[in-house]
Amino acid sequence: MTEIAAKLARLHNRIAAAAARSGRIADAVRLVLVTKTVAPDRVREAIHAGQTDLGENKVQEGGKKAEALAGEPVSWSMIGHLQSNKVKDVLKFAAEVQSLDRLSLAAALNKRLQFLGRNLDVLVQVNTSNEASKYGLTPEAVPAFLKELTAFETLRPQGFMTLARFTPDETEVRRCFRVLREIRDRALNDAPQGEALHHLSMGMSGDYETAIEEGATIVRVGQAVFGPRPLPDSHYWPDATSHTG
Numbered sequence: 001m002t003e004i005a006a007k008l009a010r011l012h013n014r015i016a017a018a019a020a021r022s023g024r025i026a027d028a029v030r031l032v033l034v035t036k037t038v039a040p041d042r043v044r045e046a047i048h049a050g051q052t053d054l055g056e057n058k059v060q061e062g063g064k065k066a067e068a069l070a071g072e073p074v075s076w077s078m079i080g081h082l083q084s085n086k087v088k089d090v091l092k093f094a095a096e097v098q099s100l101d102r103l104s105l106a107a108a109l110n111k112r113l114q115f116l117g118r119n120l121d122v123l124v125q126v127n128t129s130n131e132a133s134k135y136g137l138t139p140e141a142v143p144a145f146l147k148e149l150t151a152f153e154t155l156r157p158q159g160f161m162t163l164a165r166f167t168p169d170e171t172e173v174r175r176c177f178r179v180l181r182e183i184r185d186r187a188l189n190d191a192p193q194g195e196a197l198h199h200l201s202m203g204m205s206g207d208y209e210t211a212i213e214e215g216a217t218i219v220r221v222g223q224a225v226f227g228p229r230p231l232p233d234s235h236y237w238p239d240a241t242s243h244t245g
């Protein structure tokens with residue numbers, strides 16, 4: 001077994017244990033393996049160990065990697081901030097966008113998807129940590145946003161995504177995850193999309209077990225499998241202080 005396969009197996013065990021602590025089966029939690037900065041050959045090791053669900057933060061890197069791994073049985077999620085002028089490129093490789101955070105982006109995606117004649121699963125990104133540097137809607141803006149999204153018929157909202165505050169304070173991390181869960185619970189009752197909005201994408205290498213305990217149905221994990229990244233997280237989120245799993 002390769003080191004990557006061993007780390008992936010260990011991650012699956014921990015996901016299953018955390019799911020059990022929240023009264024759920026392991027299959028209730030989907031793992032999106034985050035491959036940013038990881039070379040295609042190392043990603044392939046994870047694929048050969050059975051991983052099918054991959055995530056990238058940046059369009060250009062994701063597009064290149066998807067091309068390098070063409071033919072592998074994988075599905076790509078866009079999890080990073082998305083500029084409207086990158087919509088055409090992201091739709092070349094991504095089957096899902098988890099970082100939908102504004103109407104102008106929804107409109108740009110919808111326009112391109114209509115041209116392509118396809119639909120797209122999306123998650124609404126929410127800023128649960130109140131940090132000015134984080135992307136995402138404020139919690140208060142979510143209900144109106146969900147109503148407005150119904151105008152874009154190619155978009156299929158499946159739920160919500162967040163990044164918790166990067167802090168060793170587990171209480172604060174948990175609070176962020178609870179905010180997202182409460183938004184979801186309210187949307188299940190009130191939003192026009194109803195039951196479809198079941199998913200909660202929350203939890204990374206440092207906090208995925210807490211996220212699952214709080215109800216995550218999708219975790220986005222990279223470093224716990226591939227090791228520390230060479231680039232600081234500020235490359236991916238303005239102002240983020242470095243954090244490791």
Ligand SMILES: *Cc1c(COP(=O)(O)O)cnc(C)c1O
Pocket residue numbers: 034036057079080163203204205206220221222223224236243244245
């Ligand atoms: C990089 C990234 C992750 C995964 O972070 P790790 O520390 O590698 O687990 C999760 N979500 C987003 C949006 C990311 O950019």
